[in-house]
Amino acid sequence: MARKDLSDFNYDYQAFANYLESAECANDDGYDTYVDHKGNIYESEDWTKGHGHKNVYNGYERSKDDERSNGREWKNPWLKYDRNLNLSEEEINLLNENHNYTQSLPQNEKGKKLILSNKR
Amino acid sequence: MEKILKLLYDKSIKNNIINLGDIIEITEYLINYKRLDDYIVDLDIKSLQKNKLASYSVLSKKIMIYVDTVELMMNDIEENILIANDFEKSLYKNLSIIQVLLHEIEHANQQKLAYKDNSLEALIIRMSYNCNLNSLYNEKLYEYCPEERFAEIKSFNELTTLIEPISSKLYFIPEIMKAETSQRMLRGYHYNKRKVISPFINYFKLANKEEYLNFFDWYSNDYIKCYDQVSDQYILNSRLEYGFPINTKEYSISMNELVLSLNKNFNKRTNIKL
Numbered sequence: 001m002a003r004k005d006l007s008d009f010n011y012d013y014q015a016f017a018n019y020l021e022s023a024e025c026a027n028d029d030g031y032d033t034y035v036d037h038k039g040n041i042y043e044s045e046d047w048t049k050g051h052g053h054k055n056v057y058n059g060y061e062r063s064k065d066d067e068r069s070n071g072r073e074w075k076n077p078w079l080k081y082d083r084n085l086n087l088s089e090e091e092i093n094l095l096n097e098n099h100n101y102t103q104s105l106p107q108n109e110k111g112k113k114l115i116l117s118n119k120r
Numbered sequence: 121m122e123k124i125l126k127l128l129y130d131k132s133i134k135n136n137i138i139n140l141g142d143i144i145e146i147t148e149y150l151i152n153y154k155r156l157d158d159y160i161v162d163l164d165i166k167s168l169q170k171n172k173l174a175s176y177s178v179l180s181k182k183i184m185i186y187v188d189t190v191e192l193m194m195n196d197i198e199e200n201i202l203i204a205n206d207f208e209k210s211l212y213k214n215l216s217i218i219q220v221l222l223h224e225i226e227h228a229n230q231q232k233l234a235y236k237d238n239s240l241e242a243l244i245i246r247m248s249y250n251c252n253l254n255s256l257y258n259e260k261l262y263e264y265c266p267e268e269r270f271a272e273i274k275s276f277n278e279l280t281t282l283i284e285p286i287s288s289k290l291y292f293i294p295e296i297m298k299a300e301t302s303q304r305m306l307r308g309y310h311y312n313k314r315k316v317i318s319p320f321i322n323y324f325k326l327a328n329k330e331e332y333l334n335f336f337d338w339y340s341n342d343y344i345k346c347y348d349q350v351s352d353q354y355i356l357n358s359r360l361e362y363g364f365p366i367n368t369k370e371y372s373i374s375m376n377e378l379v380l381s382l383n384k385n386f387n388k389r390t391n392i393k394l
Binding site (some may be wrong): 016064083084085087088090091092095098099 | 192193196212303310311312313323328368369372373376378382388389390
């Protein structure tokens with residue numbers, strides 16, 4: 001399902017704002033996996049039902065269907081404070097093209113779509 | 121401002137972080153210094169409110185600081201900054217707290233500017249106020265929002281001026297402040313489909329106020345014509361400050377400098393969105 005736009009909310013900006021920061025929007029965008037800069041990997045097929053939590057550094061892993069994963073706000077990436085610079089793949093490619101700059105990209109063994117927090 | 125620098129220096133040399141009393145003292149000083157007593161009447165400290173560090177309410181004329189998120193910022197700095205000496209690390213933490221405060225104070229200053237000033241900045245702020253205020257909380261609009269961009273850029277510029285008297289004795293912070301300012305100037309610019317999106321244009325388009333863009337004689341729906349006209353009138357630095365259009369080469373050079381500087385001074389400060 002494609003992301004909704006303002007007209008879907010009858011031009012109510014606050015409703016649209018809430019939607020953009022919601023798990024529903026992530027679902028509509030088709031995000032499979034969320035990776036933060038510390039290496040935590042979050043996977044879900046339905047973001048509205050909570051999600052699994054796997055840390056590639058310490059081996060901690062919680063199944064995505066574990067009931068403890070449901071509705072846990074502390075795992076909601078849309079509410080996370082973040083002062084990082086976030087670049088898209090196209091932006092990284094541009095830098096690579098123009099400056100021979102190499103940046104390692106996070107890998108996902110399942111080849112799923114990876115996203116990182118887009119808050120600045 | 122020397123008073124604030126002295127306080128930060130004295131705290132940082134002992135590896136201390138400024139406390140609530142210091143924040144209140146600094147706020148009072150800044151309110152007087154910027155003549156904002158009609159715009160800020162109270163300062164309050166609260167626990168966590170989602171991901172916000174602080175906020176300013178136009179209605180209550182109150183600045184709120186959310187200590188849990190500030191704590192998170194301190195931990196983030198401690199974990200990720202690559203500064204070798206303790207003094208500069210502490211100074212950077214203290215400067216980061218002051219930046220949060222300066223940002224909110226700038227929002228109060230914008231209230232004053234918007235209705236008492238006829239600068240380009242004031243015009244843009246007034247135009248932005250005319251967009252639905254609730255829309256500012258929209259994550260996408262927030263990134264492009266002129267008031268937010270101005271408050272971020274001005275607060276980091278003020279910090280750069282603040283540390284100027286001691287900058288020759290600092291090894292890391294002047295470059296970090298330059299990168300922080302640059303990151304805020306590039307905020308909202310995105311390279312997409314071989315074009316660089318201007319946060320200023322995108323903001324008013326997303327807020328459904330595209331007609332406001334016609335107030336600017338450089339504006340055109342034609343991407344290349346728009347860039348040519350705006351670059352004839354404004355140098356790159358001014359365009360970055362206002363969020364006006366830049367071209368791919370300017371974006372690429374500025375972003376490359378920023379990424380290299382962030383990667384030199386911080387651990388994992390750059391994320392990639394695939």
